[in-house]
Amino acid sequence: MQYRIHNKTGAEVSLLGLGCMRLPKPDPSSEGIDYAAAKAMVDTAWQRGIRYFDTAWAYHGGESELFIGKALQDYPRESFFLADKMPAWALESKEDREKVFSRQLEKCGVDYFDFYLLHSVQNSNWDRYEELEVYNFLARKKAEGKIRRLGFSYHGDVPLLETVLKAHEWDFVQIQLNYLDWELQDAKTQYRLITEAGLQCMIMEPVRGGALADLCPEANAILRSAAPDRSIASWAIRFAAGLPGVLCVLSGMSTPEQLEDNLSTMEAFTPLSDAEKEALDAALAEYRKARTIPCTGCRYCLPCPMGVAIPDVFRLYNHKYAFSHSAESLKNAVGDLEGGPAACVACGQCLDKCPQSIAIPTHMQEICELVK
CATH class of the missing domain: 3.20.20.100 (NADP-dependent oxidoreductase domain)
Structure with missing residues (x-):
């Protein structure tokens, strides 16, 4: 060392x-x-x-x-x-x-x-x-x-x-x-x-x-x-x-x-x-070139009052969609997740907690659109 x-x-x-x-x-x-x-x-x-x-x-x-x-x-x-x-x-x-x-x-x-x-x-x-x-x-x-x-x-x-x-x-x-x-x-x-x-x-x-x-x-x-x-x-x-x-x-x-x-x-x-x-x-x-969400998985945004598993949703987006652009793969992965993006009501409680200043509710809405 x-x-x-x-x-x-x-x-x-x-x-x-x-x-x-x-x-x-x-x-x-x-x-x-x-x-x-x-x-x-x-x-x-x-x-x-x-x-x-x-x-x-x-x-x-x-x-x-x-x-x-x-x-x-x-x-x-x-x-x-x-x-x-x-x-x-x-x-x-x-x-x-x-x-x-x-x-x-x-x-x-x-x-x-x-x-x-x-x-x-x-x-x-x-x-x-x-x-x-x-x-x-x-x-x-x-x-x-x-x-x-x-x-x-x-x-x-x-x-x-x-x-x-x-x-x-x-x-x-x-x-x-x-x-x-x-x-x-x-x-x-x-x-x-x-x-x-x-x-x-x-x-x-x-x-x-x-x-x-x-x-x-x-x-x-x-x-x-x-x-x-x-x-x-x-x-x-x-x-x-x-x-x-x-x-x-x-x-x-x-x-x-x-x-x-x-x-x-x-x-x-x-x-x-x-x-x-x-x-x-x-x-x-x-x-x-890939449009990844810059989440580090620190989990400071949790707990979400609606139970959204915010870091897990973003991890799945980055792994399943950002590089391959396969909405189907993302949909299947998110569908198996407890606390998916659909539960987000854009209350904004997570925004000040995020060290990366990620627009969390906006991304949740975008992911919901992708997996419809």
Whole structure:
């Protein structure tokens, strides 16, 4: 495993981190965790050199913190870095800050967090974080030794990022960065602003929720021709890890196979060569020709009050229609889905929750038209 040094504290962080949002499940439709399968993955990760584990209040319906706390009890506390996050949506008052933070320490079974973040800072919640003085509260926790490094994860636009960076003293920033969002969501500018501020980046969604692990057939063929022995996903991991301002690349791995692939990539990590960058540009050009819905499957939009399985509907659209344009295949797949698009009433409750700013009701209506 390769490691990078945190420029503020000297901490030696594994270049690959385990994100605990997409752990193995006992049932694909559930929010729960298959503890035995997930624990085996954590053990493999630790034994192979992963030292950064990222969880959050809402992951796996609140079970992620409990799981990772138990899973890491087998290892010395100083041998790993644990990251958790303060959720704006769980805060009704200033008193809730202490309630949430204390409960997180309890759930994770630790006395301190190595890295701690304001969760999913964006245009719709930044004012709330400021009104409740969340940074000031967390800065006090840092002074008490209960937080070692304080940062924020980001899903807003560039102007707000400039505001947030200047508002307080940060130790790191976590952003969504991959070769698709480099231009699509202007991750390029976000990365530049963060590094110009003297901060390093934690990378989330390097494979965009798995979307960049299997592109369209034309794009896959280009990458396989350029590197027959490498997985499609490895290109995305190497793109993110190759940036000098990146401290750690987080991957939400769901299977032992995904873990092994990422470990193999990072254990023998090399940045993309110029020839590989050209191949990736060509593959991306082919991929962009398809009209995919940019859902990462984060499930922040759930629960839908009408029971629509929003991420599943979008996943089926991308897999069954975006590349093949087979409305019949999409119709058959959606017909077997509990919580299909027809149940959407366009109430809009999901809109502010989506980190990707997807026009969810509009897409649901379009999919309904396709499968009539």
